[in-house]
Amino acid sequence: MIYQNGSVYRSGRIERLDVEVQNGVITAVAPQIDGEETLDCTGLLLTPMLADIHTHGCLNIDFTEADAADLAEMADYYTSTGVGFFLPTIISSPWEAYSEMAKRLPDVRLRLEGPFFGVGKKGAHDENCLTLPDRRLLEEIGLGHIAMVDVDPAQPGALDLIEWLEGQGIRTSVAHTEATYAQAMAAFDRGCRHVTHLFNAMNGLHHRESGVLGAAFDRKDVVVELICDGYHVSPPVVRMAFELYKGRVCVISDSFKTMGIETDGCARLADGTIAGAVQSVGQTIFNLENWGIPLEAALYAAIDVPYRVMGMDVPAIEPGQKACLAAFDLKTKLPVWQLPAER
Numbered sequence: 001m002i003y004q005n006g007s008v009y010r011s012g013r014i015e016r017l018d019v020e021v022q023n024g025v026i027t028a029v030a031p032q033i034d035g036e037e038t039l040d041c042t043g044l045l046l047t048p049m050l051a052d053i054h055t056h057g058c059l060n061i062d063f064t065e066a067d068a069a070d071l072a073e074m075a076d077y078y079t080s081t082g083v084g085f086f087l088p089t090i091i092s093s094p095w096e097a098y099s100e101m102a103k104r105l106p107d108v109r110l111r112l113e114g115p116f117f118g119v120g121k122k123g124a125h126d127e128n129c130l131t132l133p134d135r136r137l138l139e140e141i142g143l144g145h146i147a148m149v150d151v152d153p154a155q156p157g158a159l160d161l162i163e164w165l166e167g168q169g170i171r172t173s174v175a176h177t178e179a180t181y182a183q184a185m186a187a188f189d190r191g192c193r194h195v196t197h198l199f200n201a202m203n204g205l206h207h208r209e210s211g212v213l214g215a216a217f218d219r220k221d222v223v224v225e226l227i228c229d230g231y232h233v234s235p236p237v238v239r240m241a242f243e244l245y246k247g248r249v250c251v252i253s254d255s256f257k258t259m260g261i262e263t264d265g266c267a268r269l270a271d272g273t274i275a276g277a278v279q280s281v282g283q284t285i286f287n288l289e290n291w292g293i294p295l296e297a298a299l300y301a302a303i304d305v306p307y308r309v310m311g312m313d314v315p316a317i318e319p320g321q322k323a324c325l326a327a328f329d330l331k332t333k334l335p336v337w338q339l340p341a342e343r
Contacts, residue, residue: 006018009045010029014299026320047299047325049079050285051310052306057256058257063105082282087109111149114129116155133161149173150196151187159186185219193223195224195225198216222248224241229266229277255280256277258278286333
């Protein structure tokens with residue numbers, strides 16, 4: 001099959017290219033490819049599948065409750081939004097619940113957003129579930145089940161835990177914290193290279209104490225997540241972030257379980273606290289374009305950066321690569337089809 005006349009995201013740029021696929025593998029990419037079996041992709045944006053490394057669920061299913069059958073249904077939904085890799089993210093839960101989750105999803109690596117937070121910036125997390133950093137919980141779950149752990153570096157024992165986790169090959173992220181600049185820098189010095197949903201659940205920028213925001217700016221090897229639904233962070237601040245943290249913004253959904261049921265707004269607790277987003281990463285890349293972020297930069301933040309964060313090969317539309325492609329209608333800004341590698 002030759003996909004002709006599409007706008008193709010390739011090597012950080014969007015170009016008008018044809019893409020030839022045979023037996024699930026890209027065999028050619030060129031301005032013009034002729035053949036018998038073709039599909040006109042005029043008006044479509046072709047990209048590698050996006051990634052979402054911070055998502056709590058969809059279709060009214062939370063990963064804290066999901067089993068293998070739920071996971072298959074959820075995976076189909078993520079694929080339908082253009083997301084080819086997602087990292088199931090677990091909100092702070094009772095200690096005894098974590099091992100049960102790992103048993104229900106035995107072949108899945110999880111991201112633990114908590115419970116190693118203080119109460120000051122707990123956000124939507126239940127403070128009764130929060131605890132001081134403790135590797136025993138992680139060992140009970142099984143380190144093989146864990147891909148990333150979010151930690152408040154201001155908590156006693158947090159820095160030692162970060163260093164230990166990074167030494168085990170498990171990524172850590174600064175999150176839900178009132179940490180000062182010095183405390184955040186100490187976490188980065190111990191091996192942490194990631195910040196969870198920048199601006200949300202952390203102190204704002206102050207000219208005499210810049211906190212996590214200033215520390216992440218100074219450390220050019222640190223990636224910062226950004227929720228780009230227009231509710232968690234305002235468009236002007238999003239534009240600022242893309243300038244201040246150029247090339248190291250990671251777009252995430254931070255989805256609540258109602259993603260796929262609700263299409264706009266955001267999830268909130270009864271007291272009005274924001275509990276999560278309902279827009280997919282595939283939706284938010286076009287929010288970014290509408291707010292003045294070049295579409296190439298938005299795609300880089302939704303493809304190149306998150307795959308690298310997870311230590312994975314970045315998918316690319318290049319000869320020899322698996323044809324895991326998504327297509328978005330540039331007029332409606334909606335995904336129209338996906339081409340999994342196995343086809």
